[in-house]
Amino acid sequence: MIQDILSAVFILAGSIFMLIASIGMIRFPDFYIRNSASTKAVVLGVLLILLGVGIHYNDTIVFIEIFAILLFIFLIAPLAAHIVSRAAVITQVKFWEKTKLDELREYEKEQEEEAGGKA
């Protein structure tokens, strides 16, 4: 009984986090903000849902499988977000006008100076 209630609460909380993530995907103004929001909320949502599934089965093999899935997702999500954001900066996807870009501009200036020194 307690196992069922706990599992249902975890699964519902996880699906609500997934819903929040996709509302963020729709509402946020800029690619970079959308990327940050969706990555974090989706990882938390999948974590909660898989924990709920594991509590429902209450089996060692299932917990090992869930651990493997979570390991992949926790390795993958930050890596994918970083690489796609980097590709977006390189291909000059537009920023939101309120984003403060001073550090990025300084970095770009340094890169240009280094390239000029080498040439």
Next chain:
Amino acid sequence: MSLFTLAAYIAIVLISISTLLTLIRFIIGPSLPDRVISLDVFSANLLAVLAIYSVLSEEKAYLNVALIMSLIAFVGTMTFAYYLVQKRHKHQGDDSGYS
């Protein structure tokens, strides 16, 4: 219908709504990275639906499918990111960008 089954069905409905919203972002997304990210969220939603469906049908084999699907989503996202960077290097010099 037990309380747990009802909760699982409600969770599937919520995730379906979020899949629809992600699909809207995939269609209107102004740039290519937007579409890549929404595809990533889409596959995560699919993974969550698979996990909940495995609970509903008492079939543990669906969890293996979820494991493989997380790997495939990772490879897809990486491939798209490298494709974007390579395309930029090929067209270096024109600052028009693309969407």
